[in-house]
Amino acid sequence: MKEKGRLDFCTVCRKEAEYTLKKRDIIKTIKNREYTFNITVAVCNECGEEMSLPGLIDKNIQEVDEQYRTYECIVSVEDIEKLMKIYKIGKAPLSLALGFGEVTITRYLSGQIPSKEYSDILRMALSSPAFMKKKLHENKEKIASAAYNKAIEAATQLETLFSVSDKMLRVISYVFKKLEEVTPLMLQKLLYFIQGMSYALNKKPMFCENCQAWVHGPVYPEVYDMFRNFKYNPIEDARFAIFEGREEELTGDESKVIDLVVNTFGEYGGKMLERITHEEAPWKLARKGYADNIPSSEPILMENIEAYYTEKNEEYDFSSEDGLRSYIRDILQ
Incomplete structure (x- = not known):
């Protein structure tokens, strides 16, 4: 898609030039495994070389992160935020309720990618109120009573949503x-x-x-x-x-x-x-x-x-x- 009227400095042409945003595949190795990621690049309309645009590196990091999570079936930051809203629970209490370290959820919300094991636990909590109640009961002593009671009440109410097939x-x-x-x-x-x-x-x-x-x-x-x-x-x-x-x-x-x-x-x-x-x-x-x-x-x-x-x-x-x-x-x- 051509960005009409959009200009930026091309280091090859050594001047302001129009560019077109395109998609291209890159190969990255993560934990000794190769992955193909489709990222956005800016191509100079005059010389055809890639240009470095403000914010594009951040966009590429986000694209790679999202695609890697999809490859490995890892929960997204949005999934974790959704989990907190559903059970009306904060970052530290959620970490403790699921049997993680107290700052684990905070790290995940900042962009750290969960392990497959922890991701599966988060997915189960997101999809099953019964599983969430089980984890809350198991770790009750680690959580403040107010946070525990609020989360248990939310999980109990959610269970009624599963009274249908x-x-x-x-x-x-x-x-x-x-x-x-x-x-x-x-x-x-x-x-x-x-x-x-x-x-x-x-x-x-x-x-x-x-x-x-x-x-x-x-x-x-x-x-x-x-x-x-x-x-x-x-x-x-x-x-x-x-x-x-x-x-x-x-x-x-x-x-x-x-x-x-x-x-x-x-x-x-x-x-x-x-x-x-x-x-x-x-x-x-x-x-x-x-x-x-x-x-x-x-x-x-x-x-x-x-x-x-x-x-x-x-x-x-x-x-x-x-x-x-x-x-x-x-x-x-």
Whole structure:
């Protein structure tokens, strides 16, 4: 990419010259092993030689660091900061809780690269509240009681987030990744549509959880409990960073279903999505005999979801966004 109008001194041309930023591979040996890193260089547009720009060396160091961590599956500085936010714990207490030296986390945050063994411990703490609780209990005597109690409380609250299946967590993670703003009401309806589209396109459910026919449409009770404190507000909390990365475990067919739903139904707010579900047979059948505002926990039968979306798929072709948009448009009219 050419940096038009950007000038710097070229030591070969001996004058100010325009340059182009390019990528090139370099080979470095770290701990007796060779690695290929792709770094940014500035090339003089006149002589073609590389130029030394202010800040470029720092950028290269960052690029090499990030790529090395990826090669070796080493946690990043951002991962460690995320861990501290999730468990509301400081650098020294986290070090001690995980069985490290007191200043270990401080060194990692300053750029020192963790060993594979310590990196794996940090990853486990980031992905498993149960593992974090175990480490906190093991090292309780080393940590101040206030820090210990705060971290234990956060870990206990996080465990409730894992009351749903791994597949449900992966789907929620992917929805969070795809959409900037998701309210609990919107999430519930998107999960319901994802389940329906999975039946229509992949001939099987996306996840094992059953939803219920509540007044405001289909609801997965376990998911409702996870996010109930947000009410009608967007879901935004450092704790939910623990979901990040789980979407990578989805298959291509599963990701395609979620993409289709998010790119179509995801364009609407929660109340509009609620209105769509109220026009569909599965929710209506489960609500039979209930007045509009009477609560119910009647299950929306999976076979009804499967039958409905399979039939509508034959009519609209849900394998394309155009087909889904036609369905949405017709049902809203």
